[in-house]
Amino acid sequence: MRKKNIVIEGAYGESNFGDDALLKVIYRELKDFLELKNYEVTICSKMTSLKYPVVDLCDEKVVTPKNNIDWTKVDSVIYGGGTQFYSFENEKSKLSIIKHYLTNPKELYSRLTRRQNESELEKHFVGVGIGPFEGKNKIEDFEYVLSDNKSLFVRDLVSYSYAEKLKLNNVKLYTDICFLENYSHLHRTRKFTKKVAIILRDWNHNSNNVRPQDLEHVVSQLLEKNIEVEYVLFGHDIQLEQELKARDLDYISYDLNLSSFDDFIKNLASYDLIVTSRYHGLIYGLLLGIPSIVINIEPKLS
Known part of the structure; x- marks a missing residue:
């Protein structure tokens, strides 16, 4: 029987304390449960290589640069905390985005295959932040990702109000997952x-x-x-x-x-x-x- 492939996604691997803290917590909390359920776990990193020292945060063998993930073989995605859906005024122009993808064909292919398989993915959102939307993209532009979820736990009231605006299913007000830490x-x-x-x-x-x-x-x-x-x-x-x-x-x-x-x-x-x-x-x-x-x-x- 094939193991189910689950990807844990966040802004990991950018040398940011907050995102690394989220990775440390989400991996620790889910690792044993997912292995028990016979899942193959992959951490989706924003790194373009594997040089970032994640050994303090998780098993480095499960970390994969985002562009290396074959989304046609992914069954489920867990969005592991952090502000992952937003838009600011000074975003890159469409022309600069096109130039970026033309010079990074592997990233373009990964993005396209992800989009094509979006409706097939079982999606869970854990302690995520939604908003603000002050730039060109609006909350409606992220509906294709946020809809058809199995669970959507948001970390604050602002995020909850955005989710309510889209009339999304399974929305629950939670908190930042780092509160699972004990110091x-x-x-x-x-x-x-x-x-x-x-x-x-x-x-x-x-x-x-x-x-x-x-x-x-x-x-x-x-x-x-x-x-x-x-x-x-x-x-x-x-x-x-x-x-x-x-x-x-x-x-x-x-x-x-x-x-x-x-x-x-x-x-x-x-x-x-x-x-x-x-x-x-x-x-x-x-x-x-x-x-x-x-x-x-x-x-x-x-």
Whole structure:
């Protein structure tokens, strides 16, 4: 009897802490269940190669670059958390998208075969985010993916309202799947260190972004009280990193090539306060029992 082939899909493999955290949780929670049900599990990665060190997150043998997946042989898809359906104002033009696919025929073939087999796939959505839709694409443009689902668990009220707008089946309000983590042992060992983490990001989708210079006054007040301030980058935020270097400001970056996932978590646990414009900065502040302040730059932080 042929094993059923199930793909777990997300924005994995882009050196982003939040997406890696989602991968770690979804793989751990589903691995034993899917193997028991005789599924062949594949993690669909956005990587174009297998150089990304996923050993901290899942079994690297099941990770496959997105373009390598033969969608004609896939039976089921699990969308494993994160904002996967959205549209922003400054999206790529249609011409640039066409040029991209013409220079990447393997990716084009993968996308076309996926679209052709969409109606045949058994689809489950676990703790996903839907929206916003501020660009050319609207929620209706994603109906072909979201419809005919077996289960649709959304992580927030905004996502739920979009799902309701499309009158989708099987919609349930859930939460971010990273809340399945338990770091209570770090609560007990954490000592007050007079350290504050500021988690910012590159964000060019609207005018709400906050840069280091916008926080100069607040940071100065903290330093006057002998409170250490450290910037934390959750991904490859190139513009932000350049600004921090130019201002000679202390920062650390999430990078699995330099340290493990667990070591990064332990470092986060060392702060007394987290100020964040990253969604998973707030989630992990809560998980670690650290008071957190949100800088609201996008709807999912509202």
